[in-house]
Amino acid sequence: MKKGTWIFISLAGILLIIGFTLPITVHPSADTRTIVDHTLHVYSAPECFDQADLTNNLEETTYQNANELEYESESSCTDEVFVSEKKPLLIAIFN
Template sequence: MKRRSIVILVLILIAVLLLVLPLADKTSGSERVIIDNTLHEIVHPSCFDQSELTNYIDEVSYSRATEELGYTVEDACSTQYLQEGKESVISKIFN
């Protein structure tokens, strides 16, 4: 009985750590963004109206824009929505 309770306690501890440790990306790689191919810039769709883009725009995934094309986020509005780094799974659920 003691061994079983220790195993259950360890499993609960692992589950809590998986929820609390920063494992998930703040911005999903599959999130759709707008890119300006002339300026090599990434813009979040919510910031489209206030950004000054050229007519050579396209819509791609965030991971393709950053990794494959090498574009960057320049404006302050898009920086709020498209953050780099990791966050915990529990905070990802509640945001």
């Protein structure tokens, strides 16, 4: 093989190793579906809605909008759904 091919393969391998070892913090997406209760000024993840003790003054919105309204998380269940995680760079990109 040519010298240029070996250099390319070596660089690709190094980048692949870095991609699987370099951790980055992944935050919930700003457009993640969220339910807000305007009476209690709290938000809930859809996965936690059945257990949530909310009023009927509800709206479906985004996680970003709930934070802009400065509403609090309704429960620890919601906190767990919207937690930031450390993941390898390549896993975060393709996730």
